[in-house]
Amino acid sequence: MDYSIEHARVKELVEKAQCTGSTPLDVVNCIKERLREAGYAPTAAQLLDANVDPAERPEQARFIRLEARREGDRNTHIFTFALLKPGGVYKPLWLQSAVVEK
Template sequence: MDYSIEHGKVKEAIEKAQCTGASPQDVANCIVEQLKAAGYTPSKVQLLDANVDPVEKPEQTRFIRIEANKPGDKNVHIFTFAVLRPGGQFKPLWLQSAVVER
């Protein structure tokens, strides 16, 4: 399967949804919903700080990392976003996606 094409479609869907929110968790929830709509089952959502460690406070979030599975596919799909805060609203910026083959 060509994961780059599949992940490209996911990226487009997330960008079209314009996931913004008052908190990083709002943004993560929006991304999770877009992944579900694309047929993924998110299994792990992490809010990470600038050192890529789990955040102590949500406002410290600089990255969102989501692991997801797809029915019939044993592989784990990982989606990573930077979190920007223009004008007081949190907004994701697609950084990368990866597949851990199992």
């Protein structure tokens, strides 16, 4: 399966939706909806700090890491975004995606 094409579709959906919010969790929820539109079921979401450790508070988050699965696919898909805050509004910046094959 060509995961790069699937993941590019997710990237495009997130960028077109212009996922923004007043909190990092607003952005996470928007990205989760885009994953669902692309046929994925989000299974885990993490807000990570500048050291890529779990953020103690949402406002300390600098990265978002989402795990998802597709029906009939045993693999885990991982999507990582930087979390920017220009003008006081949070928005994601696509960094990378990966697949953990099982």
